Amino acid sequence: MRLRLKLMTVGTTLVGLIPLLRAPGSGADVMKRIAAPMVGGLITSAFLTLEIIPVISTYWRYEELLWEKLAELNERMLNRLKLFRAMLGAGAAVAVALLLSRIYVSLPKAWFAAGLVLGVALFVAGTAAYLIQHPDARRIVWPAEPVTQEGI
Numbered sequence: 001m002r003l004r005l006k007l008m009t010v011g012t013t014l015v016g017l018i019p020l021l022r023a024p025g026s027g028a029d030v031m032k033r034i035a036a037p038m039v040g041g042l043i044t045s046a047f048l049t050l051e052i053i054p055v056i057s058t059y060w061r062y063e064e065l066l067w068e069k070l071a072e073l074n075e076r077m078l079n080r081l082k083l084f085r086a087m088l089g090a091g092a093a094v095a096v097a098l099l100l101s102r103i104y105v106s107l108p109k110a111w112f113a114a115g116l117v118l119g120v121a122l123f124v125a126g127t128a129a130y131l132i133q134h135p136d137a138r139r140i141v142w143p144a145e146p147v148t149q150e151g152i
Contacts, residue, residue, distance in 0.1 A: 003050060010046045014039060069141040077137050084130040091122025 020028075020035035070078045098115045101107060107115075 006046060006049055010042050013042055017042075066137060066141055070137055074137075074140050077133070077140060080133055081130060081137060084126050084133065087122050087126030088130060089126070091119045091124070091126055094119030095123060 017035045017039055020031045021039065023031060067078060067081070070081070095116060096119075098107075098112060098119060102112070
């Protein structure tokens with residue numbers, strides 16, 4: 001339903017901006033500097049809105065459903081997944097905070113390197129552990145149905 005609306009909006013705006021990009025007259029140099037980022041932003045927003053955001057929201061909802069059903073079936077597995085997600089988040093937070101701290105604070109290189117290694121290690125370990133446990137959690141929540149001759 002939204003595809004047509006988004007494409008129509010982007011299309012009509014692009015059609016309106018194309019003459020600005022190709023204008024040879026006086027003041028065109030200023031208008032080209034305004035129109036070029038707008039064209040790039042329109043194309044990027046259309047791609048994000050139509051391709052990337054629906055995939056992310058679908059995966060997010062899938063994880064919500066998995067966690068809701070896992071809370072009823074296997075609390076221990078859910079707690080492990082939460083722990084691994086916390087490790088992943090803590091590692092990412094440490095790494096990003098250290099990288100941003102270089103802008104504001106000068107840390108000794110050894111501290112920076114050790115903190116960055118710790119953050120990346122936490123992130124990688126949390127991600128790996130989560131991805132290893134995720135299929136088991138999915139099998140608990142949605143067990144595979146046996147294949148019969150009638151289903152083939």
